[in-house]
Amino acid sequence: QAQVAESGGGLVQAGGSLTLSCTASELTLSDYSMGWFRQAPGKEREWVAATDFRNTTTTYTDSVKGRFTISRDNAKNTVYLQMNNLKPEDTAMYYCLADRSYIKIRAAVGAFWGQGTQVTVSS
16 A cells, blocks of 8 residues: 655754655655645644655745755655754644645645654754
8 A cells, every 4th residue: 555654753952953754655756746744733734845746846834944945865765854943833743745746735635645743842
C-alpha cells in the first residue's frame, strides 16, 4: 500500500532548528508535488510549504518565509522541511502530503497524507 510517513519532530528551544523528513513506500516522490502542513491544538490545519514535482515552484506561508526550507533528496526518496529559528508559535503536528497535482497540494486535497510528527518549541 502506497503511503508517506513523517519523522524528525521533537522538542526544541526557541531559536533552535529541526529537520523533518517525509519518506514514502511504493511511491517515487520525485514524481509527486509535495506539501508540508501543520495543525496546532484547537486550530485548523494550515499549509506551510509546497513544491511541485519539478522543483520549479516552491512556496511558503508568510509566517515561515526565510526560516523554513522544503527540499528533496531523490536518491533517498525523501522530502525535507528544514526549520530554523523556531518560535513557540511553530508548535504543531506537522504533516506531509503527496500528490501528482501541485494545485491539489495547495488545496490540501492531495492523495497521500502522513500520520504527522509533533514539533514543540519551548520559549
